[in-house]
Amino acid sequence: MDFLHTDLETLHEQLVNKEITAVELAEATLSNIAATDDTYEAFITVMKDEALAEAKAIDEAGIDPDNILSGIPYGIKDNLVTKGVTTTAASKILQNFKPIYDATVIEKLRANGAVGVGKLNMDEFAMxxxxxxxxxxxxxxxxxQTKVPGGSSGGSAVAVAAGQVPFALGTDTGGSIRQPAAFNGIVGMKPTYGRVSRWGVIAFASSLDQVGVFTRTVKDNARVLAAMAGQDEKDQTSSDIAVPDFTANLRGDIKGLKIAVPTEYFGAGINADVKTTIKAGIAKLQELGAEVEEVSLPHTKYGVAAYYILGSAEASSNLQRFDGIRYGFRPEGVKNLDDLYVQTRSQGFGDEVKRRIMLGTYSLSAGTYDAFFKKAAQVRTLMNEDFQNVFAKYDLIIAPTTPNVAYNFGANEDDPEVTYMNDVLTIPVNMAGLPGMSVPAGFVNGLPVGMQFIANRFQEETIYRAAYAYEQATRLFEQVPGGNK
Incomplete structure (x- = not known):
């Protein structure tokens, strides 16, 4: 099964017309994963038995002709809990953890007939x-394969970009969907905070985390998001705002759309070729009828610092539950309860997770709370005000997704600050709870460049409308790994 040149609509027609069964589609997907994953290493766990059982049940019930996801296989980031299937968040501390329930997004996709085929690799606890x-x-x-896939949802992005699955779920706390989507030349949507339930997401930073979608095309992305969005009584932060048909306005027409281009997103530290590629993309949007003006988001420069204080503070609180008592990794030979806590966390967490726990605990301590956490929260408010000032006059913000293209493994291992700065263009969207999406914009040295579409809260429709017009005009989704670049 060639997912690199097939969209959801075509797959759905083949299933409805009985050209292929859900079981055959699942088997072909699993075979392709088995044949290719030694190259990409995108999957932590393959759900062979579960996928074939679900596909068989769908075939027996009959493909739903009105449901485009009926019988469609997909991948799941490994921080979304799946009942009875090992869920690790890519951490040693959860190496044998099998949840007793499904995340709400998994329940919703299953109700729509989608078939989960495996759990995808990621940065530990999305960090x-x-x-x-x-x-x-x-x-x-x-x-x-000599370059990083991006993160934290790297496995999800690669599984879609390499044609292993037609779509995959990820989470985005500071750019963890949009950045790997950009690095792998696919579409990655981080919805408005509250648009999608977080119930069943292993939390990193609860006020920033949001579940989203990776696909090869904009229309496929809109269809999947519509299926998994909506209010959830189990998640008090989920919104009761109605979920529209995100595909309704995908006509290729953006005449009169007002687009803002922030000068801060094209400043120092942004690769010159990336800037040129994105400016060419903005010119294409103008050709399609959009009105473009430069604006300022003056507090952008404080975003990374504020994010790592707030995100790490929330992480230090959320990760207290991993103590070796109730579930997950427990070390041997501990002497007492205190030693159990220390050894569990010392051996179970990786260096980056420990680094953020320590940073978060420090910023929440009595002597530093006002100087760090409180100040970062105030900066977050100012950043939100910047965005609202722009959206009072404009429909969309367009910017690069990342300051550079994918780079070599280990390039920044001795300087985590450099790695943190890779999220400088995506973090502000999470800080303000906005929707943002990365769409392929071209190539630099044979590696994909992503263009970021940002809208006001619950205006995903506007992003999809503009991104679809751009995608159809450029046809960049037709370029796939191994093909002409």
């Missing part, structure tokens, strides 16, 4: 931008 902090695997970029 990282390269997927290198995983305890289990070293996921490779789909275009060049």
């Amino acid at each position: 990282g931008s390269t997927s290198e902090t995983s305890y289990y695997r070293k996921t490779k970029n789909a275009w060049d």
